[in-house]
Amino acid sequence: MKSEPDEFSIDDLARAKNRTTSWFGVRNYQARNYMRDEMHVGDHAFFYHSSCPEPGIAGLVTISAPAHPDRTQFDATSPYYDPKATRAAPRWVNVDVTFVEKTRLVPLAELRGQKALAGMLLLRPGNRLSITPVTAAEWNAIVKLARAAAPAPPAAAAPTTVATRRKAKKAARP
């Protein structure tokens, strides 16, 4: 489950009341359907930080309430307001998620390097879905990764190319 940490991070969830939040704001039918049809109380999920300097898996959560109408769709002051949704016929639902554990940040690039995750939906090129299913094998592989030490960073910075030096020089001009 993706969230932009600027909006709501794993630390925000850890601080939230009952360490729980409604996963509001999903406005994609496929992602909604996963919450509505596939996610059950007690299921586990990864908390993924997206659209940020270091995208990747940041922690583990559990589903603590089944899908119910997303309140923000009725709130005209919310960025997630949907004028076509009515209380009689809500269009958007969300589950509740509860904090389980903050892990080390497992970067997207590291996930991409894992053979065991080659088929993972999250990593599929062009994938934009904010909620995607995880197989048991993928779950286990990632939890193992998260518990392992982070791989050592490269010993030295990448060598500067002529092109990037030119660019830097150009940018430095008054």
Place this chain on the structure above:
DNA sequence: GCCAACGTTGGC
């Protein structure tokens, strides 16, 4: 900030 890859909208 750029851009590729999608999803949604709305005219026809």
Place this chain on the structure above:
DNA sequence: GCCAACGTTGGC
């Protein structure tokens, strides 16, 4: 139902 235009996502 088609499809072009437009908006959004999200990595880089």
